[in-house]
Amino acid sequence: MPNILCNDLCKTYRQGDAVIKALDHVTLEIEPGDFICLSGPSGSGKTTLLNMIGGLDELDRGEISIDGQRVDQLSKGPLADLRLHHIGFVFQAYNLIPVLSARENVEFVMQVQGVPARERRRKSMAILKEVGLDGLEDRRPAQLSGGQQQRVAVARAIVSQPKLVLADEPTANLDSVSATHLMELFRELNQNHGVTFLISTHDERVMRYARRLIRMQDGKVISDEIQKSV
Amino acid sequence: MTLTLRMAWRNIWRHSRRTWLTATAMIFSNVLLVFMIALQFGSYDMMIDNTLKLFSGHLQVQAEGYQDNPKLRSSIADVRSLAAELRTALPEARVAPRAAGFALVSSEDRTFGIEVVGVEPASEPGVSTIPGMVTAGRYLEEADSAAIVIGAAMARNLKVGTGDELTLLGSGRDGSFAAGIVTVVGTFDSGSSDMDRALAEVPLPWFQDTFAMRGHGNSIAVAVDQLGAVADARAAAATVINDRDDLVVLDWNALHPGLRQAIQADLSSAWFMYGVLIILVGFSVLNTQLMSVLERTREFGVITALGVRPRRLASLVMQETALMALVGMAVGLFLGWLVTLYFHVHGFSYPGMEELAERFNLPGEMYPSITFGTMILGPGVVFLFCLLAAVYPALRLFRLHPVDAMRTV
Numbered sequence: 001m002p003n004i005l006c007n008d009l010c011k012t013y014r015q016g017d018a019v020i021k022a023l024d025h026v027t028l029e030i031e032p033g034d035f036i037c038l039s040g041p042s043g044s045g046k047t048t049l050l051n052m053i054g055g056l057d058e059l060d061r062g063e064i065s066i067d068g069q070r071v072d073q074l075s076k077g078p079l080a081d082l083r084l085h086h087i088g089f090v091f092q093a094y095n096l097i098p099v100l101s102a103r104e105n106v107e108f109v110m111q112v113q114g115v116p117a118r119e120r121r122r123k124s125m126a127i128l129k130e131v132g133l134d135g136l137e138d139r140r141p142a143q144l145s146g147g148q149q150q151r152v153a154v155a156r157a158i159v160s161q162p163k164l165v166l167a168d169e170p171t172a173n174l175d176s177v178s179a180t181h182l183m184e185l186f187r188e189l190n191q192n193h194g195v196t197f198l199i200s201t202h203d204e205r206v207m208r209y210a211r212r213l214i215r216m217q218d219g220k221v222i223s224d225e226i227q228k229s230v
Numbered sequence: 231m232t233l234t235l236r237m238a239w240r241n242i243w244r245h246s247r248r249t250w251l252t253a254t255a256m257i258f259s260n261v262l263l264v265f266m267i268a269l270q271f272g273s274y275d276m277m278i279d280n281t282l283k284l285f286s287g288h289l290q291v292q293a294e295g296y297q298d299n300p301k302l303r304s305s306i307a308d309v310r311s312l313a314a315e316l317r318t319a320l321p322e323a324r325v326a327p328r329a330a331g332f333a334l335v336s337s338e339d340r341t342f343g344i345e346v347v348g349v350e351p352a353s354e355p356g357v358s359t360i361p362g363m364v365t366a367g368r369y370l371e372e373a374d375s376a377a378i379v380i381g382a383a384m385a386r387n388l389k390v391g392t393g394d395e396l397t398l399l400g401s402g403r404d405g406s407f408a409a410g411i412v413t414v415v416g417t418f419d420s421g422s423s424d425m426d427r428a429l430a431e432v433p434l435p436w437f438q439d440t441f442a443m444r445g446h447g448n449s450i451a452v453a454v455d456q457l458g459a460v461a462d463a464r465a466a467a468a469t470v471i472n473d474r475d476d477l478v479v480l481d482w483n484a485l486h487p488g489l490r491q492a493i494q495a496d497l498s499s500a501w502f503m504y505g506v507l508i509i510l511v512g513f514s515v516l517n518t519q520l521m522s523v524l525e526r527t528r529e530f531g532v533i534t535a536l537g538v539r540p541r542r543l544a545s546l547v548m549q550e551t552a553l554m555a556l557v558g559m560a561v562g563l564f565l566g567w568l569v570t571l572y573f574h575v576h577g578f579s580y581p582g583m584e585e586l587a588e589r590f591n592l593p594g595e596m597y598p599s600i601t602f603g604t605m606i607l608g609p610g611v612v613f614l615f616c617l618l619a620a621v622y623p624a625l626r627l628f629r630l631h632p633v634d635a636m637r638t639v
Contacts, residue, residue: 084537
């Protein structure tokens with residue numbers, strides 16, 4: 001049974017008088033533990049697809065189910081719970097909470113989940129160590145480099161052991177060394193923890209890490225192939 | 231401190247200048263409210279206290295209907311015995327029986343209509359400040375019989391002084407002709423022109439004899455140490471007269487309805503002014519929190535995307551407002567208390583106050599009342615209005631769409 005099933009997804013946006021087809025009859029199956037890169041030019045629908053799977057936006061048409069649960073039919077509250085407990089997000093611009101330290105950023109989601117304080121602390125310290133930020137736990141985002149901030153964002157996304165991590169251009173603002181480190185980290189989490197990754201990217205180096213590469217254009221999937229070299 | 235509370239605290243200091251400007255508005259209004267409310271209630275206490283101490287006392291036992299229609303015949307039988315019972319039931323209070331009637335008073339040259347009150351010279355100083363306001367001669371003594379103390383204005387009008395004789399002419403309780411000659415032993419200056427012009431006091435036994443009272447009186451004045459003790463004293467007095475259906479106990483509200491109305495009128499105008507001040511502070515908070523929410527739209531979008539429900543974000547905004555309002559409340563309360571304490575010790579006055587104060591029988595200086603209520607009332611209302619002002623910015627978060635919010639620059 002597929003972990004994630006997307007069937008005939010359609011989404012249009014209006015920009016002035018123009019109607020833009022962000023998703024045009026996209027059908028997709030994602031297996032548990034998959035490591036997928038979505039590639040394509042800007043406006044090809046990568047981010048829209050991630051948003052739809054993550055329940056951040058509403059479909060015009062189609063179905064999305066995760067482990068048999070219809071995401072597109074959930075109301076706002078259960079959607080928020082789905083994101084909170086089962087999906088991790090990593091954004092291009094890190095999007096950490098600026099007034100919280102690295103550890104507190106990681107703890108924040110766990111606090112909302114109702115994890116006890118002691119366990120939150122233990123888990124956040126462990127995950128920050130795992131992403132290579134040992135000793136930097138008490139620094140605020142402004143005191144960290146871009147790569148370090150993105151690692152905090154990754155730690156925040158995976159600390160609750162979600163089934164799925166959706167990463168939107170995670171390396172776009174990173175130098176090549178940081179980007180490589182991040183992708184190594186993703187691969188390790190995928191291989192060691194079985195987390196499913198769906199990453200949108202322009203970056204050819206990132207695509208090389210993917211087991212499966214899906215190319216999109218004008219809201220359509222134009223190719224979907226398993227990369228044997230991984 | 232929970233993570234959310236810590237986050238709220240840090241958030242309010244992200245723009246410390248803006249926060250301080252808003253908090254300063256709260257502090258200023260809190261200082262003003264603490265001082266003004268304390269001063270206002272202090273002045274009311276003084277106004278009530280001075281008015282009651284002058285003559286009426288805090289309570290009176292009267293015959294039913296006497297307050298509205300003060301006839302000599304509306305009387306209390308054996309008034310001195312009942313006063314003694316009240317003294318036993320109210321050991322902390324001062325009790326003075328009285329009889330009162332209207333009479334014509336004549337000197338050699340002039341005649342005026344006045345109110346003559348029969349008093350116990352030994353008891354009267356406990357319920358009235360008039361005995362202490364004698365400016366010429368002396369007050370009545372227990373041994374006095376046909377003696378009278380009159381207001382200074384009345385003495386001027388009658389052109390008499392101490393040692394001069396006056397003739398009283400009135401009607402007795404039984405409808406008989408009441409007349410007597412009394413000697414002026416003293417004149418008083420109460421500060422109330424009405425009383426100084428038209429009130430005279432004579433010994434109660436002489437009054438009862440002259441006005442055919444047969445041991446009756448018209449009222450028993452009761453004074454307590456503070457306004458807060460009135461309710462208990464009233465209940466105790468009511469118990470004493472429980473078997474006397476013809477008698478009632480009236481507290482100062484009933485004795486001086488105009489006083490309560492004057493206070494209420496003053497309070498209404500003051501509340502309006504305070505309301506305007508509080509609403510202005512509320513708008514300042516609304517502006518600050520709305521800006522704060524709008525500029526963090528992207529951040530809130532991200533947090534929502536992570537799975538945090540809007541109500542938790544709204545709670546964060548409310549906590550931020552509550553913390554900011556608490557800073558304003560704590561600092562404002564402390565500074566307001568300091569200012570109030572200074573004037574509580576040294577008194578507060580302003581040019582022209584003496585003339586105004588005299589009209590209400592107040593001293594020339596006012597002393598703010600420092601109680602929990604006067605201190606916390608204003609800041610408490612400001613705090614609540616600040617929270618109320620933050621409801622709109624907080625509610626906006628329920629309409630947040632994460633994708634649109636995250637696109638916000």
